[in-house]
Amino acid sequence: MAVSVDEAVSTGPVRDRTPAARRFGGRGRSVLEIALLTVLAVVMLFPVLWMIETSIKENRDVYAIPAKFFDFTVTLDHFKDVFVASGGGRSTLSVAFLNSVVVAGVSTVLATVLGVPAAWAYSRFSVKAKKDQLFFILSTRFMPPVVVVIPIFLMYRQVGLIDTKLGLILIYAAFNVPFTIWMMKGFVDEVPAEYEDAAMLDGYTRLQAFWKFTLPLLVPGIAATAVFALIFSWNEFVFAIFLTSSDTVRTAPPAIAGLIGGTTVDWGLVAAASVVFALPVLVFAYLVRKHLIAGVTLGAVRR
Amino acid sequence: MSGPVPLTTDHPGQVASATPPAPGRSRRLSDRWLAVAFISPALLLLLAMSVFPLLWALYLSFTDYSATRGGSAHFVWFENYTAILTSAQVHLRALTTLIYVVGAVALQTVLGFAIAYLISRRTHGRGLLTTLFLVPMMLSQVVVGLFWKFMLDAQFGVINSMLGSLGLGQVEWLTRQQTALISLIVVDTWQWTPFIMLIALAGLTAVPKYLYEAASIDRASEWFRFRTITLPLVWPLLLIAVLFRAIEAFRLFDLVYILTSGGPGVSTETLSFHVYKVAFLGFNTGTASAYGILMVLIVIVLTQLYLRYLNKLKED
Structure with a gap:
């Protein structure tokens, strides 16, 4: 994103050409626009700031009426509670975080290993009904999870994948493969096929040409794609809540959502867990900000 | 060789x-x-x-199978489908879903485009502004749902607290029929306005500068420039974003589950939440499958629309 943002900074001179009489009005408008943007930014960011604030407040400040915005005592107790159980030892939440790391990580690796070669093949070779195949692949990604989970639930019950990490890994990989293929096909298309042709003239086989010349050029694209797949799996909730139940398997989203099940809700803990959960996503998203548009539209829109 | x-x-x-x-x-x-x-x-x-799960769901949709009752499935052919399509309950959910999808997507589009337009007119700090605005979109729906649930809490919520210090009355956002669906739309809008903004911004920065320069030499008014240059050039990309969001909003489940669980009553029960209730609380697997297949059909139609349009855009 940053690229397209930085590229187009030259609207300035255009405005300068407006007659002097209108320039003052322009400046007044400019101030108004900045004010409006600031207000919108505050509104958009307030919930996030409030979440961070709640996570470092003491309980009596969390529930203070009226709400305390500035003068509260800072504590890291909630963060401690996220990782350490009340009686010492690991908390259920920290186990869930570990599970999330395993499930999201392995499913991303699987989706990448399956998706990248397929994307290359779709980009380079003339495959029968290529367009239809690609459309079909992307359509599977649009299926409502709530609907897909019904037969998947029955299927997993038959084969004993209910309440296993493997089950989650497989379904997440299946949901990430279409994304990986579409996203990576864009990246492969950008690498000239002539590189491979030249390598093959030099005596390499097609496979070697792919492995030695194209693949190294694709590494940044693969990294960006994998990061998005990681974010999708990390954030996923519907499959996780219906296909897993035990604390040893459950990933972080259903575990965090489970915190509000009881009669009283420890909002400080919920906030701290949410912050811990969201932080890696924000860091990762920042790393791939250049590819954000392609990433969030499943590789369909590229700029 | x-x-x-x-x-x-x-x-x-x-x-x-x-x-x-x-x-x-x-x-x-x-x-x-x-x-x-x-x-x-x-x-x-x-x-x-x-594909296999969906085919299985298709098969189940013609039967009276129940996941808990067990036993063998009997073919009832189209009974499930007719039951769903004629059910007043389902019609109500469809209406709720429609209000939700149209309301949320419309709000996001207007707001997202407005923010993108404002950002595109700035020369400094664009990168930072864009990054800040994008934060909500990257968060998990679980986190978003939980957090808004806390903020909208009638007793401890910060929203009511702010309303209180302004001297306004308290609102039971999530537990009143009239406000629950609105709250849902607001939360979804908060999360996904950045999505529209991101795509609209890409469209806006791609508009060639010389068009504006030519227009300003001709002393074209701001509104005229916006209407004849900006909008027509950004619209195709914006439509992609809108369609994409519509599909996503139609599939929405997480937010409803966490914020309201469909309540109060059934005022926020969208189609996907209702499917879940039929399948996992009512255990009418056959009916739920038929329901699911119908939803898949709608998604397929929307997706086809989206992909066709995308394809057209790419070829231009």
């Missing part, structure tokens, strides 16, 4: 190469083999995890 190769005769230096290049014909053959070998694992996973 043997014998002299015509390709290398032009490059005598390469004859000594360790790997003899494949002759043209078998190269094409091995290309096809490579394509199959590279594509089929991915397709097999999709067939096993997406």
Whole structure:
């Protein structure tokens, strides 16, 4: 994103050409626009700031009426509670975080290993009904999870994948493969096929040409794609809540959502867990900000 | 992979190469083999995890199977479908979903485009502004749902607290029929306005500068420039974003589950939440499957629309 943002900074001179009489009005408008943007930014960011604030407040400040915005005592107790159980030892939440790391990580690796070669093949070779195949692949990604989970639930019950990490890994990989293929096909298309042709003239086989010349050029694209797949799996909730139940398997989203099940809700803990959960996503998203548009539209829109 | 190769005769230096290049014909053959070998694992996973389950759901949708009652499934043919399509309950959910999708997507589009337009007019700090605005979109729906639930809490929520200090009355956002759906729309808008903004911004920055320069030499008014240059050029991309959001909003489940669980009453029960209730609380697997298949059909139509349009856009 940053690229397209930085590229187009030259609207300035255009405005300068407006007659002097209108320039003052322009400046007044400019101030108004900045004010409006600031207000919108505050509104958009307030919930996030409030979440961070709640996570470092003491309980009596969390529930203070009226709400305390500035003068509260800072504590890291909630963060401690996220990782350490009340009686010492690991908390259920920290186990869930570990599970999330395993499930999201392995499913991303699987989706990448399956998706990248397929994307290359779709980009380079003339495959029968290529367009239809690609459309079909992307359509599977649009299926409502709530609907897909019904037969998947029955299927997993038959084969004993209910309440296993493997089950989650497989379904997440299946949901990430279409994304990986579409996203990576864009990246492969950008690498000239002539590189491979030249390598093959030099005596390499097609496979070697792919492995030695194209693949190294694709590494940044693969990294960006994998990061998005990681974010999708990390954030996923519907499959996780219906296909897993035990604390040893459950990933972080259903575990965090489970915190509000009881009669009283420890909002400080919920906030701290949410912050811990969201932080890696924000860091990762920042790393791939250049590819954000392609990433969030499943590789369909590229700029 | 043997014998002299015509390709290398032009490059005598390469004859000594360790790997003899494949002759043209078998190269094409091995290309096809490579394509199959590279594509089929991915397709097999999709067939096993997406297509097969849906086919199974299709089969179940013609039966009276129940996941808990067990026993064998009896064919009831289209009974499930007629039951769903004629059910007043389902019609109500469809209406709720429609209000939600149209309301949320419309709000996001207007707000997102407005923010993008404002950002595109700034010369400084664009990168930072964009990054800040994008934060909500990257958060998990679980986190978003939980957090807004806390903020909208009637007793401890910060929203009511702020309303209170302004001297306004307290609102039971999530537990009143009239406000629950609105709250849902607001939360979804908060999360996904950045999505529209991001795409609209890409469209806005791609508008060639010389068009504006020409227009300003002609002393065209701001509104005229916006209407005749900006909007027509950004609209196609914006429509992509809108369609994409519409599909996502139609599938929405997480937010409803966490914020309201469909309540109060059934005022925020969208179609996908209702499917969940039929399948996992009512255990009418057959009916739920039929319901699911109908939803899949709608999604397929929307997706086709989206992809067709996308394709048209790419070809232009």
